Amino acid sequence: MEATPPMEAGTIDARTIDAKTPTPATTKPLLAVRDLSIDFYTATKVVHAVRGVSFDVAAGERVGLVGESGSGKTTTALALMRMIKPPGIVTGGLAQLGDIDLLALHGRQIREARLRHVSYVPQGAMNALNPVLRIGEQILDGVADHGVRLTRAEQKTLVATVLESVGLPQAIALRYPHQLSGGMKQRACIAIAIALNPSLIIADEPTSALDVITQRQVMKTLTSVQERMGCGLILIGHDMGLMAQVADRMIVMQDGLIAEDAPVRRLFRQPAHSYSRMLIDSVPSLGERRQPAAAAVAADETGAAAETPLLAFDAVGKTFGGGLLGGPPKVALAPCSFLLESAAPRIVAVVGQSGSGKTTMARMILGFETPTTGSVRYRGRDLAHLPPDAARQFRREVQAVFQDPYGSFNPFYKVDRTLAQPLVSFGLARGRKAIYARMEEACAAVGLKAGEILGRFPHELSGGQRQRLMVARALLLKPRLIVADEPVSMVDASLRMSILANMQDLRTKHGISVVYITHDLATAYHVADYVLVLHEGHLVEAGPPEEVIEHPAHPYTRSLVGAIPWPDPDRRWSELDPDLRASWSAPPVIRGAITGFHLRAAGKLDIRAGNPYPQPENSPVFRGRNKNCSRRHAKTGRSTNAYD
């Protein structure tokens, strides 16, 4: 795949619409929203959640409604569905859809307009279907409640038709939701939403709980259905990348106002509003890595660095369950080996979707889980049998930043305690004054004002502040290695980049190595020196980010990279959807090497011999599933990619 591919098919109608750039007045739009205002009442104040919002949606148009949490985007959509609940109240405005004003409906008319005229595809596909009803029943009950009387045979045909149009087999109608995967559930939701051919579909972050590969499939389904029906689509979301992939026009909302309303290309090329620009800049895009990678070296050079590695995975694997009552065992991480030296700090990204074993790997590095096979070695010694003083040193030298910046703080104490605790228990500072001086210093290092942070309880800080404070806490200990487990997945987009910048500072300014655990290839591309891709517990691809992400070699990585929603309307998902699923279990592809971090697929590392890279013995079966393809594939420094 090229870094800057030519414009691909499937963006044609987007271009035509762009070319027209319709002004609302010229053609009669499908939906015309005028001066929509919504207030929320609390005990002490009124929040004007949406303040006089006006926009149009043309038939067949895909409009992206973006903004961060609290911007009023979901509230706007709910108002169109007439689903604003007290203490919220629509204080004024007009929403003309065809001949009806959605906001003027009352009583039964509201219910009847839903599904027939406006459909809603909900957030959280995992939980949007009634768990005790079959899919078929959930398609038909909405139809029946709109007064459509159907015979048995007609019902069957209808269910089969709508399921087929979202690419699901007819047999799904008899299944219960818990028997479907996340992607299938969300497609079933789309099937339900289109049963009565509505003229407008509102999709509220329809792929928020799905991995990128499934996200791509679901979005493809949604847009193809919408194109076929010719209806309007309002796509609500916060992911600029996804919007660039899907939307024709974008409406950027901020604080209940429309900041910008523009065709998607113009918005991405010349954002008029500073907030739009900020949102666009907060998403990493391809081809402009923000930092130079550490120099790649040939394999034989690494032999010279003969110091004892800081941390080594020696054929470490983890299996959960099994035993007498535990049910069938589940491989969380198949045996893998690597070593990390402390002399050259590196950022190593471990990328995988949920269930890939990346968090298990992180917890084993931290010593929170013990491996089922192999051993984790800290400065040459098995982590499981460290003498007390070495254990203390390990604790100080290997630190972590976790995903949930709220859960990482004990709600009972002020945040000061979380910062001071490690200083006290490792004896790094004595006396209140010294401790506070160190804490203030650490706050400053991550761009926080100590005066605004210290002395507060965790719930009084914002998510971004809390997460930066966790980075500051880790810094206080002057560790050698920080494990960062999805550090930005729970903070708002605008803060992501600054926290990631904090992480890069860890390496460049403080000389700390980072193991960056993430599901997001795009951020890994920007911050990491080396990337490992895990899939269902197995390493599938490893190499420098330019290699792995710009030229993915393994079928799974190719699926993954192909599904990244790059924030660039000219780099849309390829129309072709090569289903590589069957070959995802192919042997791993390992390319390139860097100083400071050495990877081997499996087998033992002979650390004492001083040579971390002994010739791999005939590979112990690396992937349990492919017993037959044990071949020598993991030779360092050379590409053994079978798919080139």
Added chain:
Amino acid sequence: MPLRLIVRRLVMVLAVVWAAGTINFFIPRIAPKNPIAEKLTQMAGTSGVDPTKIKEMAEAFNVKFGLDKPLWQQYLTYLHDVFTLDFGQSITQYPVRVSTLIGGAMPWTIGLMATTTLIAFLLGTLLGAAAAWRRDSRILQVLSPLMMVFSAIPFYLIGLVLIYFFAAKLGWFPLSGGYGIISIPDWSWEFAVEVLYHSILPALSIIIASIGTWAIGMRGMMVTVEGEDYMTFAEAKGLRPGRLFLRYGMRNAVLPQITALALYFGQIVTGAVLVEIVFAYPGVGTLLLDSIKLYDFPTIYGIVFILTLTVALSMLVVDLIYPLLDPRVRVEA
């Protein structure tokens, strides 16, 4: 229903029965004195009882409990008896077997408990669901907290209040008993009406006190369910309010209620026993009270055991029914 689950539940029931039996066995033996021997001596001391009969009883009990044999052998014999529901003979109504006494009282108790539990469960669940659903309804918003407060009060205290007002003051209902003093139990229509009439106040006290328990649980669950994504989606589908309430809301919210039902059986039995005592209703509770007063230990053991067994079996029945209501628990391919 997964076989593993059924097996686990059966093991649980057996364990409960075994635990109940074992506690029953050891409590009197840990006690400083032998309650049965004491009771017999006491009876011998009072006039009017034939000394030969007492001797006969003492021997019968010695054989029954094998008091001459080693403890482990006594225990095994005891467990065998318990699993065959043989509790020996009553002391006070010798030589009537305990199982006969309990068998006579059990239908009254089961009838009262089963009906009231069912009614209270249905009414309470509906009330709770409606209170969560219609937050604008004045009546519901007053009625449901009231019912919830009632749920804090033990059944028998409500029974006492009801007796005071409706039996003693107003005289609408009989003060006590399961049927009229002069009636002879038979299968006639008149007797059935009489039984029904006598059971109204006891039943009412159980129902009033337990509706709230179910209403609290259901209201909480319903509020949770209303926050679920599938309710939002269902509303966006434009479903009729009735369908939304029944098939989406209640249908899901009621599932934990069913589980709660199984856990509440113990409390219901306890409560019902005391209600029977307050109303002198001819069920197991009143039999228990009489046995306590007269130190009829074989009967006390028997009742405790049978009621425990009833609770365990009811829980088993609920556990077996549950998968029919929740597709997620049904057997997976």
Added chain:
Amino acid sequence: MTDRVVQIAEEADWGSLHGKLLACGRYLIRNPSLILGLALLLALALFTLLGRLMLDVKLAAPLSAPPAQPPGPGLPLGSDPQGRNLMAVMIEGTWLTIRTGVIAGGLGVIVGSAIGFISAYLGGFTDRAITWCVDVLLTVPAILFLVMISAVVQTGLTSIGMALIVAALAWRRPARQVRSQMLVMRSSGYVDMAKLSGLGPLRIIFFEIAPNLLPFLVSSFVTAVAAAILASVGLEAMGLGPQNEPTLGMTIFWIMEFSAFLRGLWWWILPPVGILIVLFVGLYLVNAGLDELANPRLRRRA
């Protein structure tokens, strides 16, 4: 354009005393069951404490007044057929009943938390075994076993002995609750963070987990007290209580034993029933209030 947020009432600011009072006041208005429950319990406490100062509780013994007198001068609540001064019985009975509940509930929570705690801490087979035993015991209707125990030890039972008997089964629920709370907290982010900060297991338990367990234990205690009172009064109503002490449950037993309804002795029936109802409702409301305090979801939806 208007401002996004418009203040319509004064914001409570934790910084000042005034703000604290305002915040507390607003909270209590949103959580009336807590106030009402506390008020009811306080009223009962005042009744029994002040009553003991004003009236000799020895009058609660039989033959201290003419039998079966309706309320009148000197006998504010009348007397029962055995000549107990019923006012004294109520004062002393309330005291004894609450004391039984607090002792039994307290013991239950202490022992139960210890068991739940050990179970969660050790994990593995021990944990599964303990949990299973607790589950089996939870199925057993408690009061029936208490009937067995008290029937055997009946003679010479005091209200303290009663409390101990009730405590014998009061630990089951706290054990289970504490265990599940421990498990939740053990896997929480801040415990991981504390490990990274070099804290040992004991310090994690006492300084990280225990403070967060505290509000939960308070609510567990209130539930346990209510359950213990329920059990003890139930046992006493069956005649299995301390025969020589005027507890509320024993009074209920005597009422039924002496056919108070048939004899129309309403002044004997209503006070104990009323006091017990106030006690149970008070405990229930406090517990509901605490629940609301602890569970943010209920709070938000209230």
